[in-house]
Amino acid sequence: MTRNSEPMPLNSPEMSGQVMDTHDDAMPERTAPSRSWSWERAGLRRLLAILGNPPIRFRLWDGHTEESHGVVPIATVEFTSRASLLRLLLQQTIAFGDEYARGRIRVDGDLVGALTAIVAATHIKAKSTGYKWLTTIVRRPPRFNSVPSSRRHIHHHYDIGNDFYRLWLDREMQYTCAYFPKFDLSIEQAQQEKMHHVCRKLQLKPGDRVVEAGCGWGSLARFMASHYGANVTAYNISKEQIKFATECAAREGLSDQVTYVEDDYRNIDGEFDVFVSVGMLEHVGVRNYQNLGEVIVKCLRPGGRGLIHAIGRNKRRTLNAWIERRIFPGAYPPTLRQMMNIFEPVDLAVLDVENLRMHYAKTTEYWLQRFDRAESDVAEMFDEQFVRAWRLYLSGSIAAFRGGSLQLFQVVFAHGADNNVPWTRQHIYS
Amino acid sequence: MTRNSEPMPLNSPEMSGQVMDTHDDAMPERTAPSRSWSWERAGLRRLLAILGNPPIRFRLWDGHTEESHGVVPIATVEFTSRASLLRLLLQQTIAFGDEYARGRIRVDGDLVGALTAIVAATHIKAKSTGYKWLTTIVRRPPRFNSVPSSRRHIHHHYDIGNDFYRLWLDREMQYTCAYFPKFDLSIEQAQQEKMHHVCRKLQLKPGDRVVEAGCGWGSLARFMASHYGANVTAYNISKEQIKFATECAAREGLSDQVTYVEDDYRNIDGEFDVFVSVGMLEHVGVRNYQNLGEVIVKCLRPGGRGLIHAIGRNKRRTLNAWIERRIFPGAYPPTLRQMMNIFEPVDLAVLDVENLRMHYAKTTEYWLQRFDRAESDVAEMFDEQFVRAWRLYLSGSIAAFRGGSLQLFQVVFAHGADNNVPWTRQHIYS
Numbered sequence: 133m134t135r136n137s138e139p140m141p142l143n144s145p146e147m148s149g150q151v152m153d154t155h156d157d158a159m160p161e162r163t164a165p166s167r168s169w170s171w172e173r174a175g176l177r178r179l180l181a182i183l184g185n186p187p188i189r190f191r192l193w194d195g196h197t198e199e200s201h202g203v204v205p206i207a208t209v210e211f212t213s214r215a216s217l218l219r220l221l222l223q224q225t226i227a228f229g230d231e232y233a234r235g236r237i238r239v240d241g242d243l244v245g246a247l248t249a250i251v252a253a254t255h256i257k258a259k260s261t262g263y264k265w266l267t268t269i270v271r272r273p274p275r276f277n278s279v280p281s282s283r284r285h286i287h288h289h290y291d292i293g294n295d296f297y298r299l300w301l302d303r304e305m306q307y308t309c310a311y312f313p314k315f316d317l318s319i320e321q322a323q324q325e326k327m328h329h330v331c332r333k334l335q336l337k338p339g340d341r342v343v344e345a346g347c348g349w350g351s352l353a354r355f356m357a358s359h360y361g362a363n364v365t366a367y368n369i370s371k372e373q374i375k376f377a378t379e380c381a382a383r384e385g386l387s388d389q390v391t392y393v394e395d396d397y398r399n400i401d402g403e404f405d406v407f408v409s410v411g412m413l414e415h416v417g418v419r420n421y422q423n424l425g426e427v428i429v430k431c432l433r434p435g436g437r438g439l440i441h442a443i444g445r446n447k448r449r450t451l452n453a454w455i456e457r458r459i460f461p462g463a464y465p466p467t468l469r470q471m472m473n474i475f476e477p478v479d480l481a482v483l484d485v486e487n488l489r490m491h492y493a494k495t496t497e498y499w500l501q502r503f504d505r506a507e508s509d510v511a512e513m514f515d516e517q518f519v520r521a522w523r524l525y526l527s528g529s530i531a532a533f534r535g536g537s538l539q540l541f542q543v544v545f546a547h548g549a550d551n552n553v554p555w556t557r558q559h560i561y562s
Numbered sequence: 563m564t565r566n567s568e569p570m571p572l573n574s575p576e577m578s579g580q581v582m583d584t585h586d587d588a589m590p591e592r593t594a595p596s597r598s599w600s601w602e603r604a605g606l607r608r609l610l611a612i613l614g615n616p617p618i619r620f621r622l623w624d625g626h627t628e629e630s631h632g633v634v635p636i637a638t639v640e641f642t643s644r645a646s647l648l649r650l651l652l653q654q655t656i657a658f659g660d661e662y663a664r665g666r667i668r669v670d671g672d673l674v675g676a677l678t679a680i681v682a683a684t685h686i687k688a689k690s691t692g693y694k695w696l697t698t699i700v701r702r703p704p705r706f707n708s709v710p711s712s713r714r715h716i717h718h719h720y721d722i723g724n725d726f727y728r729l730w731l732d733r734e735m736q737y738t739c740a741y742f743p744k745f746d747l748s749i750e751q752a753q754q755e756k757m758h759h760v761c762r763k764l765q766l767k768p769g770d771r772v773v774e775a776g777c778g779w780g781s782l783a784r785f786m787a788s789h790y791g792a793n794v795t796a797y798n799i800s801k802e803q804i805k806f807a808t809e810c811a812a813r814e815g816l817s818d819q820v821t822y823v824e825d826d827y828r829n830i831d832g833e834f835d836v837f838v839s840v841g842m843l844e845h846v847g848v849r850n851y852q853n854l855g856e857v858i859v860k861c862l863r864p865g866g867r868g869l870i871h872a873i874g875r876n877k878r879r880t881l882n883a884w885i886e887r888r889i890f891p892g893a894y895p896p897t898l899r900q901m902m903n904i905f906e907p908v909d910l911a912v913l914d915v916e917n918l919r920m921h922y923a924k925t926t927e928y929w930l931q932r933f934d935r936a937e938s939d940v941a942e943m944f945d946e947q948f949v950r951a952w953r954l955y956l957s958g959s960i961a962a963f964r965g966g967s968l969q970l971f972q973v974v975f976a977h978g979a980d981n982n983v984p985w986t987r988q989h990i991y992s
Contacts (some may be wrong), residue, residue, distance in 0.1 A: 195918075209794050252979060255909075255979045256693055270831075292612065311594075312695040312985070312986075313986055313988065315985065346742065380796065384870070446905070446906065446910065446911050446912075446978045447906055447907075447978075448906070467906055468898070468902055468905075468912055469903075472897065472898055472902070473899075474880070474899075475876070476876065476877055476899055479685075479728070479876050480876065481876050481917075482876070482898055482915065482917060483967060483968065484915065484916060484917065485914065485915035486914055486987065487912060487913045487914065489911070489983075490981065490985060534981065535979065536911060536979045539911065548685065548876045548877075548966045549682060549685045549965065549966045551920065551951055551964065551966070552774055553919075553920065555742075555745065555920060556743055556992075557916065557991070558743065558991055560987075561988055561990075562991070562992070
């Protein structure tokens with residue numbers, strides 16, 4: 133459970149076929165459970181210690197409880213059977229997510245608060261030698277995202293149904309960090325503000341030729357066209373998203389200005405004034421960063437501007453094992469140091485970096501709120517297991533951004549020899 | 563001459579004793595020079611090609627000229643003797659600086675323009691395999707700055723006389739990049755704006771305990787005290803600067819709020835609300851970055867804020883050989899990637915990075931202007947050789963910042979788990 137500082141493992145049910153075979157479903161879930169053994173209790177105490185003694189209570193199937201000393205528990209994690217506990221102790225994050233989604237591990241109390249407390253506790257704990265040793269042995273290198281495997285990974289997450297995402301995202305279907313210049317904005321307003329923030333950073337103006345790498349449901353491309361008069365070519369390898377985006381552009385009369393291309397960013401062709409990528413880098417994979425840099429310098433004209441917006445880390449660490457396996461296959465949030473592999477080899481100048489971590493915490497809070505309100509619709513569309521898995525994923529994301537385990541970086545850049553760069557950043561704020 | 567993209571090599575006369583022994587002063591400088599040989603001319607043509615064919619003309623002692631094809635020369639580099647040419651071809655940047663300072667290599671025309679053109683040409687040229695090979699074989703790892711060697715290096719540059727620096731810096735003696743929110747500010751105004759910019763980024767408020775690492779002549783510490791009501795402890799290993807700074811603080815009635823400590827940043831002691839360092843990192847050395855990070859996390863209280871302001875690079879490259887040898891021993895401008903070695907190992911969160919390269923180009927233009935106006939005073943204080951060396955150094959700095967060979971990064975950071983970070987960057991601009 134402590135592979136990294138995000139403790140929420142997840143289970144996306146459409147993948148659960150791949151999960152089940154790792155579980156021993158022949159285990160006697162329904163026989164009357166025996167009393168817990170002393171080594172099981174000791175295992176839980178050890179787990180609490182490894183997690184840095186967060187304010188959590190564990191309750192076993194026989195009513196026995198274990199909790200951190202000297203702190204008031206804010207949630208109780210309940211194991212309905214010996215099998216669930218064994219899986220957790222053996223498989224940690226992966227088991228936690230799967231068993232939670234199946235309803236065999238239950239959390240009573242404040243789920244987000246409990247996860248946030250665990251992130252905070254492991255943050256402190258992460259400095260200890262034991263924790264470092266543990267995370268080292270369970271760490272795997274991130275997967276390599278070839279063109280075909282990228283397609284498979286993106287299909288897995290983004291093509292599970294536009295109707296599902298419509299239930300809890302903003303009306304423009306933006307599945308990336310919003311920007312709240314004022315704290316009390318709605319998510320709709322904050323997503324609009326995010327797009328303005330990006331366009332201002334890029335000093336976007338009418339007639340600018342923009343290439344977008346990884347356009348999601350295409351809202352930014354349409355926004356750049358309708359609000360700033362730009363001409364945008366937007367790449368994405370999700371079939372469903374491209375279809376949705378193209379229909380939206382037609383409906384809004386933007387087909388002349390916006391072209392959606394179902395293709396990999398590695399196949400971007402042509403010359404552009406602006407390169408922009410919001411929320412794609414997480415899926416690129418560190419081994420492809422230099423390649424991405426080469427794509428950028430090739431397609432960005434001299435004097436052009438670029439922006440990359442991506443989830444990142446302060447310290448190098450793989451994504452939570454279960455999010456990577458069940459929710460976002462192939463995903464990896466890089467450190468700034470790793471991101472520099474995009475820019476440094478090709479002499480791109482980094483002009484501006486902004487960390488919007490707290491904005492992503494707030495964004496994911498809105499998403500969870502809406503998701504919870506749409507619970508019955510989601511359950512009808514999928515099932516209860518799906519609901520629990522996604523609740524855990526969204527709650528865990530809030531915890532990770534709140535607790536400082538994940539960051540959100542916006543990086544503005546230009547060619548190294550260009551002098552027509554913004555003189556100050558005043559234009560972003562006036 | 564092409565060890566990296568800054569072509570200006572320098573000679574600080576107080577070090578020239580160390581230089582002379584590398585020169586063969588027995589060479590017949592005063593005998594009537596013979597005609598130039600064909601291999602000497604070929605060497606110059608090769609040099610132009612290596613430099614990327616900048617708009618430069620070379621003139622030899624016998625009147626023979628070589629220049630880049632297809633470009634109008636903006637300056638003529640004249641070799642007064644065969645010895646100077648041989649030294650240049652053998653020792654490149656080092657010879658250029660020394661010979662220029664001694665008056666044996668002369669530049670007719672626009673010195674800054676010519677150097678800028680060379681930086682621009684090598685910028686393009688740098689992408690070629692031949693240039694990469696050349697820079698690889700002449701590249702040395704940066705020196706290691708131990709506590710005693712740091713003292714020696716800092717003494718070398720900063721202790722050559724406050725009266726000298728007073729001739730061409732602003733009245734507050736700020737020897738770092740100024741900030742020009744409006745383009746037409748004076749250097750005095752822009753240095754004040756820089757200090758405000760730093761204080762706003764740090765959200766400085768009355769009573770804040772600030773530690774400054776590398777305080778120069780102490781202006782920022784006094785400014786933070788007098789304009790923001792902060793209490794500042796400022797470290798510096800330059801004896802002359804500490805003496806000057808302490809006297810200024812006493813004269814301005816700030817002795818209660820500002821303490822100058824003649825000691826190394828590695829010996830910073832105590833707990834502070836704010837860590838700030840403006841223009842010191844260049845002297846720290848990459849091998850000490852992790853150590854600097856440890857110093858910062860140790861002295862910065864939870865919830866504290868930090869800022870590092872430093873010259874940097876887009877691509878990894880050692881400092882121009884002659885600046886490193888004659889002007890700034892031990893200095894090295896890091897890439898952002900290298901700077902991350904300060905923050906990443908100790909889980910400091912990078913909140914904001916701003917690149918102020920063009921502001922440093924403008925700052926150094928002001929310095930050169932003032933330096934040129936004070937030429938006769940400088941010559942009286944030192945000699946003509948010193949004047950030429952410093953003119954070359956300042957001109958080369960303008961060229962390096964204009965041409966994109968050097969950057970200026972301001973990095974704002976906080977502890978990784980802190981959530982009371984600024985919500986937006988609006989406060990910097992309102």
